[in-house]
Amino acid sequence: MNIDYHISFDEHFYSVPSRLLHEKVEIRATERMVEIFHQGIQVAIHPRSAVPGRFSTQPEHMPANHRFVAEWSPERFLHWAQEIGPVTAQFVQAVLSSRRHPEQVYRSCMGVLSLSRKHDQPAMETAAQRMLDARLLTYRDLKAELEALVSTASSLAEAEATPLPAHENIRGEPYYS
Numbered sequence: 001m002n003i004d005y006h007i008s009f010d011e012h013f014y015s016v017p018s019r020l021l022h023e024k025v026e027i028r029a030t031e032r033m034v035e036i037f038h039q040g041i042q043v044a045i046h047p048r049s050a051v052p053g054r055f056s057t058q059p060e061h062m063p064a065n066h067r068f069v070a071e072w073s074p075e076r077f078l079h080w081a082q083e084i085g086p087v088t089a090q091f092v093q094a095v096l097s098s099r100r101h102p103e104q105v106y107r108s109c110m111g112v113l114s115l116s117r118k119h120d121q122p123a124m125e126t127a128a129q130r131m132l133d134a135r136l137l138t139y140r141d142l143k144a145e146l147e148a149l150v151s152t153a154s155s156l157a158e159a160e161a162t163p164l165p166a167h168e169n170i171r172g173e174p175y176y177s
Contacts, residue, residue, distance in 0.1 A: 005061055009034055011052035015061035016044045057101050074102045077109040084116045084124050091128035095137050111139035119146050123153075 005020070006013040009027050016025060016036050026037045029048060034056075036044040046056045074096045081092035092109055096102045116124050127145040131137065 005063065006055060006057070007036060010048075010050075012049045013053075013055045014044065014046045015055070015057040017061050018063040055099070055101070055104055057104065059101070062101075062103065072103075072106050072110075077106070077113070080113050081109075084113070085121055085128075087125045087128045087132070088112070088116070091132055091137070091142070094132060098137050108139040112142055115139075115143060115146060119150070123149050 005018040006015050007025060007027065009029065014034055014036065016038070020038055020043060023038060025043070028035045028037065032048055034046045034048050035042055036046075044058065044061065046058070049056055077092050077096065078089055081089040092112060095105050095108055095112065099105050119127075123146055127142055127149055130145055131142050134141075136142075
């Protein structure tokens with residue numbers, strides 16, 4: 001079993017009842033179904049998926065704190081994101097909509113919101129817009145874009161701070177006043 005209540009089979013993640021966390025389970029798969037057994041008793045059945053890296057989760061398998069987390073909800077994440085800016089809110093909405101169960105991307109949403117403590121609002125909005133345009137909806141992609149923006153901004157600031165060399169053919173600011 002994986003670190004949460006999902007097992008990995010054929011590069012896809014299937015849920016099992018959360019009470020079986022860290023328990024050994026057996027899998028029987030056909031072309032269309034994946035059955036999961038614990039001590040010879042069937043505990044889950046899912047349609048087989050060929051989509052790697054995604055989750056097939058049955059709500060009844062979720063632990064109670066995933067089914068209802070008082071502090072975390074899609075609405076709460078959208079409210080927090082709206083405080084950063086409208087484009088960041090659109091990005092968080094797209095991330096939440098990218099999964100059948102929004103709880104699966106709560107960590108990503110928390111990561112996105114935590115980036116606003118390190119980066120200013122204009123940078124967050126610019127990076128979020130670029131990620132939406134490119135349809136890249138992960139925390140990792142947004143973080144990389146913000147780091148690239150910071151790097152570009154510091155390079156431009158260095159270039160502006162470097163005085164022009166003194167030369168008779170360079171007229172300078174007084175000439176244009």
